[in-house]
Amino acid sequence: MTELRGFYTLWLREVKRYLRDRTRIVSSFFQPLLWLVVFGLGLGSIVRVAVPGLSYQQLIFPGIIGQTLLFTSMFMGISVIWDRDFGFLKEVLVAPVSRFTLFLGKMIGDSTDALIQGIIVFVLGIVLGIGIDPVTFLAALPVMLLITFGLVSIGLTIASFMGSLESFGAIQSFINLPLFFLSGALFPIPNLPDWLQVAAKVNPMSYGVDALKTIILGGAWQPLQLQPLFVDLAVVGVFDLIMIVIGTWAFTRMK
Amino acid sequence: MKFRLVFGIAFSPLLFLMRERLSLMLACSVVFRFLWQKLEISLNLPFDPIAGRESESMTHIIETNQLTRSFNGLMAVDKLDITVESGEIFGLLGPNGAGKTTTISMLCTMLKPTSGSAKVNGFDIVKEATQVRKSIGIVFQDPSIDDRLTGRENLYMHANLYGVPASEQKDRIDRILKLVELDDRANDLMRTYSGGMRRRLELGRGLIHYPKVLFLDEPTLGLDPQTRDHIWTYIRELKKTHDITIVLTTHYMDEADRLSDRIGIMDHGKIIALDTPPKLKETLEGDVIMIKANSLDALSALVAEKMGLTKTSIIDGTLEITVHQGKTVMPRIMELATQNKIFIDSILLREPNLEDVFLHYTGKMIRADSGRELHGMSAIQRRKIR
Numbered sequence: 001m002t003e004l005r006g007f008y009t010l011w012l013r014e015v016k017r018y019l020r021d022r023t024r025i026v027s028s029f030f031q032p033l034l035w036l037v038v039f040g041l042g043l044g045s046i047v048r049v050a051v052p053g054l055s056y057q058q059l060i061f062p063g064i065i066g067q068t069l070l071f072t073s074m075f076m077g078i079s080v081i082w083d084r085d086f087g088f089l090k091e092v093l094v095a096p097v098s099r100f101t102l103f104l105g106k107m108i109g110d111s112t113d114a115l116i117q118g119i120i121v122f123v124l125g126i127v128l129g130i131g132i133d134p135v136t137f138l139a140a141l142p143v144m145l146l147i148t149f150g151l152v153s154i155g156l157t158i159a160s161f162m163g164s165l166e167s168f169g170a171i172q173s174f175i176n177l178p179l180f181f182l183s184g185a186l187f188p189i190p191n192l193p194d195w196l197q198v199a200a201k202v203n204p205m206s207y208g209v210d211a212l213k214t215i216i217l218g219g220a221w222q223p224l225q226l227q228p229l230f231v232d233l234a235v236v237g238v239f240d241l242i243m244i245v246i247g248t249w250a251f252t253r254m255k
Numbered sequence: 256m257k258f259r260l261v262f263g264i265a266f267s268p269l270l271f272l273m274r275e276r277l278s279l280m281l282a283c284s285v286v287f288r289f290l291w292q293k294l295e296i297s298l299n300l301p302f303d304p305i306a307g308r309e310s311e312s313m314t315h316i317i318e319t320n321q322l323t324r325s326f327n328g329l330m331a332v333d334k335l336d337i338t339v340e341s342g343e344i345f346g347l348l349g350p351n352g353a354g355k356t357t358t359i360s361m362l363c364t365m366l367k368p369t370s371g372s373a374k375v376n377g378f379d380i381v382k383e384a385t386q387v388r389k390s391i392g393i394v395f396q397d398p399s400i401d402d403r404l405t406g407r408e409n410l411y412m413h414a415n416l417y418g419v420p421a422s423e424q425k426d427r428i429d430r431i432l433k434l435v436e437l438d439d440r441a442n443d444l445m446r447t448y449s450g451g452m453r454r455r456l457e458l459g460r461g462l463i464h465y466p467k468v469l470f471l472d473e474p475t476l477g478l479d480p481q482t483r484d485h486i487w488t489y490i491r492e493l494k495k496t497h498d499i500t501i502v503l504t505t506h507y508m509d510e511a512d513r514l515s516d517r518i519g520i521m522d523h524g525k526i527i528a529l530d531t532p533p534k535l536k537e538t539l540e541g542d543v544i545m546i547k548a549n550s551l552d553a554l555s556a557l558v559a560e561k562m563g564l565t566k567t568s569i570i571d572g573t574l575e576i577t578v579h580q581g582k583t584v585m586p587r588i589m590e591l592a593t594q595n596k597i598f599i600d601s602i603l604l605r606e607p608n609l610e611d612v613f614l615h616y617t618g619k620m621i622r623a624d625s626g627r628e629l630h631g632m633s634a635i636q637r638r639k640i641r
Contacts, residue, residue: 002418009415017403087399094365095416096388255365 006097007105014109032121035064062212063185065121072117073148076110077155103251111148118144147208153243157250183209188224207235316341316500321371331357333524346515347504354524355504376467392461396472402446417464435459451482471503508609522617535612542581546574547600
């Protein structure tokens, strides 16, 4: 019961902090907007999409949602470093709650924030005229949340090892971009050369993006699918579990 | 048929009785269980959620046994043996780097001892860390609040982390806010608070789960004199209203002197003196005479030779002599100086303070940057003890 209340209060804190940070929310519109409008229309004007009935912009839309989730989730790790710098981490670390609860509260709180970012991109897509029906939207939400769990866990784990904001930022860009480019967010994986396909297939992010594409693009995506939806979700789920175990371990050794 | 009827008639009262008995027993057990629950609830007082382990040893709320912590071979805390009585304010006094914070960190289960053991509220700090954590409140040396939450939100968060029942949270938080006089600012973001206000909120926060022991690590570090005075008042107030034991570390002499019931003077990871502030001052045998003169070394040698006053030290061009009865000794020193053609510029008598006590035991000033060193016999004695 104490653990449950501890979890709730840690979750609430992350969400409250996020919702109070207006600049973060407003600025979060910007990057996806650039990708969807400038990159989507720009590159779309010179490439012929291999999927009939879809514009390039539509094709990358699920990928851009995935990218937003990826970047936001990884960035969330920074809260660990902030908490340490501002001293708040100590208050939490000496509290009589288990490190697992502590990790889970922070992780799911941050995932909630990342999910809100993802929803913002969704709304952006609707405004830009990418046809999405409400059922698709609702079906995508749990998948988005599932994707963020593992990613936030990576961010938190790395941050718990990092001493400063600078080194965290450096490691971040080192991990973010390969995960993003190799996730098939911008191009279908089956059309890639073999060696690149291998790289994409070991990237857990690919399965998250594939799941999002399957749900959002529907039948049109079927022929280019990496794996069936349930396999995608299973891979992401197992990855989440592994990352949660690693993250809890990382939090246990934190002082 | 006939048999069954006879049997039935013969045994029916018995059966009836048995059924009665059964229901009576059932009723009894229900009542008993109800009473037991009541008893359990009344034993588990809301104001006292963490009961101690062994009642007979509870006068010692903290006990350390050869508690040691080293960092890469450097002894931060060296075989510490202290006991803290239930209900007292215990001060750990020492210069920066003496091992005060390391000691507190171990007692708060944040740091594992290299060797030795300690018990807080009857619980072992290593094996029963969670129980210890529930028994204590901590105010860290550095700020540890979330400045993007309001004061009240910070308190709610703490209450939830420490498992304070939801039904009591609002009431307790309101009372704490009133106690530290922040009720009018409770709904403002912490980042709008001043340093003193943050400190007060942290003090209050440490009390929300009704801890048995409150640890204060340098509670007034970096605050202005007025705010320090304010915080001292709160600390005394907290002790009075909440009936808890307070362990505080400080490198401010006046703070330790004014707040503590007992003081442990710490240096190089060891307790070198432990007593009440008045008793500690008594060990100094008296007053300090401070002299400015043209030839301090000569005067220092003279008073040692002719008057047997060996507790002398020279700090920043002032000769300090520790004596029994300052008022009667002072004229004789003047006389001696004049006879030997030493010109005294000024002479001053001072009652001893903890600073002198510290100097007496460690042979140096509490602030390491000061060039104060012991001269004469007491320095030699100290060095022998080391």
